[in-house]
Amino acid sequence: MYTESNEKKLDEIISHYPVKRSAILPALYIAQDEHGHVTDDDIRYLAKRLDMRVNEVEEVVTFYSMYSRKPIGKYKLQVCRTLSCMLQGAEQITEHISHKLGCEIGGTTPDGKFTLQEVECLGYCDLAPCLQVNFDYHEKISTESVDQLIDSLK
C-alpha cells in the first residue's frame, strides 16, 4: 500500500507537526488513494508509523465522512443534497443519475466503476447544484451535463 514515493510524502507531512499523529488525516488520504478505501492493513501500518494504537486510527477513520472502510467505485459521484443545491433541483439530478447508472443512492455499479452518493454541503452553494467526482468539482450541473460527464468517464 505505502509505496516508496508515498513514504517520502508521508515523511514530509509528518515533519509539519510536533506530534506524529497529527499527520493521520493526510496520511489516510494517501492510503485511500491506493484502493479507494482504507483497509485493515492501512490502519495497522499507520498506527505503527504514527505512534498510535489501531483503535485510535479506527475511531478517526470512522468519524470523518470522506474516508470509506468499504470498497467503493472508481468514480465517486457525490451530489450535494443540502439546501442551496436542493433549491436548484439537486434531488432530481441525483435521481436522474441513479436511473442512468441503474444504481441506488449509496450503491456502486456492478462493474465497480461508479459509486453514487448524496453528500452534505460542498461549499458551492452559489454555484448550485454541484457535484464532486472524486476530488473534482462540477458546478451548475444539469441532467444534460451529468449525462455528458458520465459518458466521458465510461
Next chain:
Amino acid sequence: METVKITINGQELTAPKGELLIEACEMNGIYLPRFCHFRGLTPQASCRMCVVRVDNPKIPKLQTACTMPVSDGMVVTTDSQEIEEVRSAMIEFLLSNHPVDCPVCDRAGECELQDQTYGFGEDRTRSQYGDKENFLERQISPFIYNDPQRCVVCKRCTRVCEEWMDEFAITTINRGSATLISSFTGWVECSDCGNCVDVCPTGTLLHVPYKYVARPWDLKQTPTVCNFCSDGCSMLAGSRSENLIRTVARDGRGRTAGGINHDFLCALGRYTIDSVHSKERVERPMIRRGEQLIPATWDEALSYVAKRLAEIKAQSGANSIGVISSGRLFNEDQHTLKRFAAEALETKNADFHHDHDEIDLDSFFKYGVPTIATQEHIQNADTILLIGSDPNEENPLTAFSIRWAVRQKAARFFIVNSMPSRLERQASLSLRVREGSESAVIHALLDESKIGDAAEATGTSAEDLRAIRSALVESAKVVVVFGDELQGAALESLSLFESSIATPSSEVAAAARTAHIDALQRQVKSSNSTQKPSINENPYTYIVEHPTLEVATEPVKSETKFSFVPLVRYSNSIGAWQMGMSSAISGGMTAQAMLNASGGGIKALFVAGEDLIAKAEGDVTIVKSQLDKLELLVVQDMFMNDTAKVADVVLPVTSFAESQGTQVNNGSQVQFVRRSIPPVGQARPDWMVVNSIAKMMGVDFGYQGQLKNVFKDISDHVAGYAGLSHNMLANEEPPGSILQGRRPTGSTGPN
C-alpha cells in the same frame, strides 16, 4: 485539606478546595444525576444530566457540575423547575432510542438509567417504536457482550480502558447518532479486566459469564477481599444460595466494596472465581490405602494424622517433621500452623513456601522497617521508581495507581527492569537493564560513586542513572515499587534510602553508607552459602491502622520521604511472614531445604495450601521422588492437585469465599475477608483442621472453636496487631443506598 464555603440551595456548606461541584454536592448528601461523570475519569460533560445554576452574572447558561470546580463563596442551585426540565429532557432523549427491554436485561435492578429515569424522568415517552433505530447486539470479547442500542454514550468504558488500564481496547466509532462502542475489527483484544462492564451505567456492556445467570436483586452482595495477588482488592461477592455467582468492584449503582481499589478490579479478581466451584475441589477427607486415596470421615482422617505424626515424632524426633504453608492462607491459618509446629509437633521446621520469585522479606527488613507504601502513597507520590517487576502483569492495581499518579498528579515515573513492561508508556525514563542486574542500580542510587560500575553492569548510561538519582534526591515523596529481582545486599539496603538520601545529616548518611558497604561485602563472602541472614529483633512491619478507612484526597501522612511497595507474590505473603511462619524466625529449614532433606532429616511433611509439585523449579520428577521418600505426606488443600494425588492423607479446606479471616497486602494493610458462601462439600477452614489435630495430639490452643479467638491470640502476641479485632476490621460501613451517601464514609478516593 483546604476547604471553601459554598451555598447550595440556600444552605451553607463546606467542600474541599478545587473539588468538582458534583462531588462536593455528593459529599454533602446532595446527589446530582449523571451518566458521563465518574470519579477520577477525565470530565467530559456530555450527558448534560448534572446541570445546575451558578449565581454569577457572567455565566448566564446552566452549567455542568461535573466540570465546575468549587470556589469560595459560590452560590449554586441544584433544584429548580428549569433544572428539572433539563434533566427529564435528557432522560427522554436517552430513552428515545433505547429499547426499554428491562425485563430481559441483565442490568435491570442495578441500572443507572433505570434509577435516574425513576428519580428524574417523566412517566411518559413521546418516542415510539417506529422512531427507533436498531443496532445488532453481539459478543465483542471472550468476556464482554455489547448491546449498542442500550448505550448512552457516556464513554465511561472507553475512558477506564484508556485511563485505568492504558489499553484503549475499546473506543467509539462513527459519529453522531451512529456512534457505537466498538473497536478495530470489532473484536476486543485486551487483558479482560472487565472494568468497562462494571462502570457501564446501563446494560450495554455485560459480563459474558454472568449473562442471563441471575437477577441482581436475587444476589446476596458480600464485601470481601480478593486473594489472588498481593494488592488485596476489595470486591462485592454476589452469591445465590450456595453459589458464588460473580465478583465485582462496584455494583451497577455505584456502590463499591469500599476498599483500597475503589471501583477497580482486574481479570483475576473478576473471572477466576470459577475455581471456587471447580470440579477439582476436594469435597471430603481421604486416606491412602495402597495405590488409592479412599474417602474417610473427618474423625478417621484427623485421628489418623495425629497418630502418625505422634509416631514419627517419637521415632525420629520432632525436627523430622516439616510444616509448609502457602502465602495465600489467612493470618489465622498461618498463626495456628505456626503454633501447631512449635507446640504440638515441637519442630523448628515451619515455613511458608517462597522460592526465587518471592521477595526475600527477611533481607528487606534486615536494617529495620521502612515505611510501606499503600496504594494511596503511590497515587500521591511525586516520584515513583519501579524496579525489578512488572505490576502490569502481576499486580494490576499497583499498575493502576502508578498510571493514576502520572496522569492526575504528574508524578515522575522511572522504570529499571530487565523485562519490557506496558508501563513504559507512562515512564519519564525507562531503563532496560541486563537480566539480574537490577540490584546494581540500588547500589548506585545509594552511593553516587557506584554509578559508573552500575552503568557497566546494567548496560545503561551513567547519565540516565544520575538522572534517576537526582530525581530521588529532589523529590519530596518517593515510592519505590520493587519485585523479586532485587536480592541480597540491594534488598537489605532499601531501608537505608531514608537515612542516606533523605536525611541531610551527614553522620546518619555516613552510617547508612557503611552499613550498605558492609552488606555488600558480606554478600560477596557468603555468596555461596544458602544460610539466611538472621533477622533483626523486631521483624514486625508498620501496620497501617484501619487501612481501608483512609481518606485519599488528603495527602498521605507519612513522615518519611521514601516508602516502599514490595510486590510479594501472594495475597498474604507479608501476613505469613508477620505471623512468623518463616524458617528465619523459627530458625529451622526453609520449605526448599525440607524437601531436599526428605527421606533424610525430614520424614514427614504437613503441607497446607501449596502444590509443591506444580511449584517445582526445574525438574518435577525430582520433587516427586523427594516426596516419595517421605514416611508421611499430609496435604490440606482445596484441590486434588498433583501433590495431593501423592499424599497419604488429603484434607479438604475452604476457599476464601467460604471462610473468614485476615490477610495483609503489599501495603501492609490488614484486611478482613468475609465469608460469602457456605463451605463446599465437607471442607473446613485450615486453622480449624490444624487446631483439631493439635487437640488430638494433646495440645489445646484455647480457641474454643472460634475464629475470633485466633485473632485475639494474634493481637495479643504479634507486635503491630495489638488492639486490632475482627469486629473493628469488619466495621467498615456497608455499601450505602444509591441516592445519598453512596460512598462508604471517608473513602472519597481518587476513583
Next chain:
Amino acid sequence: MTKVLTSRFDLKGEACDIDVYLKTGGYQALAKSLKELKPEQVLDEVKKSALRGRGGAGFPTGMKWSFVPKESKRPKYVVCNADESEPGTGKDRDLMRYDPHQLIEGMVIAAYCLNAKDNYIYIRGEYWYIKEILEKAIAQAYERGYLGKNVLGSGFECNLYVHPGAGAYICGEETALLESLEGKRGHPRLKPPFPAVVGLYGGPTVVNNVETLAAVPWIIINGGEAYKALGTEKSGGTKMFTVSGHVARPGNYEVPMGYPLMKLINEDCGGIPGGRKLKAVIPGGSSVPIITAEESEKVNMDYESVGTVGSMLGSGGVIVMDETTDIFETTRNVTHFYKHESCGWCTPCREGTRWLYKVFERMHRYEGRPGDVELLDDLADKILGKSFCPLGDAAAMPVQSAIKKFREDFDRRIKHTLVQINKAAD
C-alpha cells in the same frame, strides 16, 4: 465601493502567482508591519478597525488576539479556519482560490503580532484543489522570503502548512478543529480554557476565519480607522456574502457592512427569476433563524440590524427562497444536515437531531401525527442551550424559527385524523 477583500477577483485567479500579487500591492502590508510596526502596534490597528470574526460568531478579532498571553512556555500558533462547511457559504473558497497570497500575508502578519512560528491553514478536505493552490502560493512565498527562517530579513521565523480536514462540519468549530488538527476525532473541547490560552498542542492559539485574516493586510496599509469607516458605527468594514438560492445571479459579493439586504438581492444579484415573489431568506448560513419577506425589507446586512429581526449574520451565507418554496421541506433538509453532522458527543444534539429527523421523515410522507409540530418545536427547545457546543443550537434555531414563521407549511403535513374531521364537521 471600496473592495477590501475582492480587489483581485477580476483577475480570475491570476493573482495566485506571486508576481501578479506583488504588482497589485501585495506583501506591502507585511513589509510595513515588520519594518515599521511593533507587534503591539499591529494589534492596535486591528483593534481600531473593529474587525469582527467572519467565521460566524462575530467575536472582535483584536480582543481575541489580546487574550493570548505574551509569555508562554509552549509555542503559540495561528490557525486559519478554512473549513467552510456552513450550508449556504462559499466565500472562503473564492478568497483562497482567487487570492491565496492575501490570506498568507494576513496570516504572517497575525503570526508576527502574536509571535507564532508554526502556523496552519485547516482546509476542508473537499477543497483539495484549493489546498494545492495554497501550497503553490506558500512555496512561492518561501522562495521570496515572505515565509521561512528569516522573513524579509527581520529575524522573524514563520512557517505555514496546509492541513486537510476530511468531511466533518463540526471541525469548523474552533476547538473541534484543533482536536482534528492534532489527529483526533473532531469533538469540541471543554471551554474554558479558551484556545487563546490553551489551544493547539496545549499552546496559546488564535483561530480565525479566512475572511477575517484576509482583511488584515488592507487594515495595516490603510489603518484601522479607515477600515472601520467603511461600515456602520458598530459593525466596521466590509463583508462578503454568498448569495444562493432563487436569485438571477448567485455569487459572492463584497459589500460594506450595513448594506440593505433587498438591495443585495435585487440589484447585485438581479432579483428573483421569473418575476416570482420572495418568501423567505436565511441571512447567515443554515444555522441562523429564517426571516420572512417582510422582515427582509427592513434588514441591513450588519450584526445589529439582522439581530433586530431575531436572526444573525452568521457566516454570511444568504439563502434566498421564492414563493414556490416549501419551508417544511427546506427545514427538513437542514435538519438532515445537522443529524448527519452532529459529532455525537452530547445527549441533546446526538439524540435530539436523530429524533427530530425521524419526525420530519414521517411528516414528509404526510403521515405526521397530531401534535407533531408541537413535538418538533419542543424537541428543538430541549436541544437549544443545553448542548455541549453551539452545533446543537444551530440545529434547533432553524426548526423553531421556521415553525414560528411558516407554520402552515408544517400543518399541511399532519395526517387528518378522525378527531380533526369530526371537529370540522361540528
